[in-house]
Amino acid sequence: MRLILCGFGIVGQSLAKLLESRSEDLYVRFGIKPRIVGVIDTKGSAVQTSGLDLNKLLDVKKKYGTIKKYSPTKNNLSGVDLIKNLDADVLIETTPSNYKDAEPGMTHITEAMKHGLHVISVNKGPLALAFPSLMELATYNQVLLRFSGTVGGGTPIIDYAKNSLHGERITSFDGILNGTTNYILTNMANGMSFKTALSDAKKKGYVEADESLDLDGLDAAAKLVILANWIMDLKVTMPDIKRTGIRNVSEQDIKNAAKKKCAVKLIASCNKDLTVSPIEVSVDSPLCVNGTLNAISFTSEHSGTQTIIGRGAGGIETASSILRDLLEIRQEISKI
């Protein structure tokens, strides 16, 4: 399988490492030999139609901060150039999420689908702003769009809800979908002020470059859009979410909750309404996890409430989810 990789940050590099370390095993167990034939980062591109040398690619990135220096030729192409000019099977979109116009990811994804490429996106922007129409575009072009890494990182929340509860009707769900705000709220429950907790989270590298994505609940809302579309078949986008972040959660709120054996958590909820807001959760609830953990509780018709807890993000976890999507695409294609 020939891959085009847009974005070569932590996730892209982790994917390159994972493909390199698992190559033999992937061939033996699943019969696939994924090759990255083109990659872009913010400064340039690298192309090799027989497959890039991933160790060299990682070395070049480490040394120069860009993959532009991989080769003196074809090093100044855009993502769209690669999509239009390379023979490839799958686009992997890992550029940063933005919730204004979702670019450049939106153009990468739509162009790729129009050119018959399957798409794996860990970029939440395009899905949050246009999930229903992207799905239609995929159907129209007879390609697959997968996005396991957008929610729950390495924890296969999306797959679980869609496949493991096969034959069940999920009636509602509630989740802690943003590890950063959970980390801050956990520290506040342990006595820190919001300000100190935020700067601690920043020091640890947990906060997005644009802190609003975490603090104002945009990241959680984007994940809620994705889950609501994929699991509940709702045709919704970002503006449909009622959203309140954690900036106004006071130390007093946290104390009041604690008195009731509760903790304040930023909960993304899909019930009658779609909301993201700080809510008091009983500390005895399985949903009430601490630190950077994510958790989601699905309520289904016959099986009661089921909770999945796992690490929310991280380069290698997200790379691992891309690999899962790739294997699924491989399986789906082979059925045709």
Place this chain on the structure above:
Amino acid sequence: MRLILCGFGIVGQSLAKLLESRSEDLYVRFGIKPRIVGVIDTKGSAVQTSGLDLNKLLDVKKKYGTIKKYSPTKNNLSGVDLIKNLDADVLIETTPSNYKDAEPGMTHITEAMKHGLHVISVNKGPLALAFPSLMELATYNQVLLRFSGTVGGGTPIIDYAKNSLHGERITSFDGILNGTTNYILTNMANGMSFKTALSDAKKKGYVEADESLDLDGLDAAAKLVILANWIMDLKVTMPDIKRTGIRNVSEQDIKNAAKKKCAVKLIASCNKDLTVSPIEVSVDSPLCVNGTLNAISFTSEHSGTQTIIGRGAGGIETASSILRDLLEIRQEISKI
């Protein structure tokens, strides 16, 4: 699909209700029309090759305590008689688990497979005592053996580990797999004595007729055998499990744990060894759930530790897992 149902206790009856209430939906969404053509309980049998009237069957069971009175003919057959003489596609085995010789479930399952029937078992006995050889028998006879309801009730633990983590290597797991002992230990943590907690659990109907299955960890060990075989590809049976129950957990043990912010839980663990034993678990761990909840934490190579929490058992939850297995069998068959 024509089904033979062995056992018509809570699970069997819940399945009949579920099939009845979902019949239209199952046809529309999945294209299947499951019909129970034969059923046995401890006192007799009921047979109708065009499919039993499930409402009548449930009424008869309620009125007479047995389905024997459903019809004056063919009401005295054994499970093996049904398997040998009826045209059917799937055997559903719901007779009680026993860990001495696993009968009558063992004979039902092996006979069914020899006669070309796929098997769904929620009876843990045969799997605990002979998982590897039953799997071989299924392969030899080219039938499918499924058993989602044996672990986690309605919570699709087995499916999650096998399918949702596709492409990942699970390296170890630990779980609270028996809700009854968890209920007793939770009550002890809240100050009850073992004796009072046990009699409370009995009053609520949580304890198996043979209390040893819960208290001595047999039920948890059986589930560990099933998971170890299915997920980790270990060829093990009950005698391979190092097993300690909860009878010797003292109130002092519970107090000592609490001082360390821990709780004593009966943990089934698959790491280097396969063990079931009472262990101190940090109350901050996602695994540390209370009441009758079950929880299992899988550690995988790239995605860290992931925990699933849900209700462990119950008639409707287990019936729902049988339905999931049925849909999976339907899907697998249609691929051939």
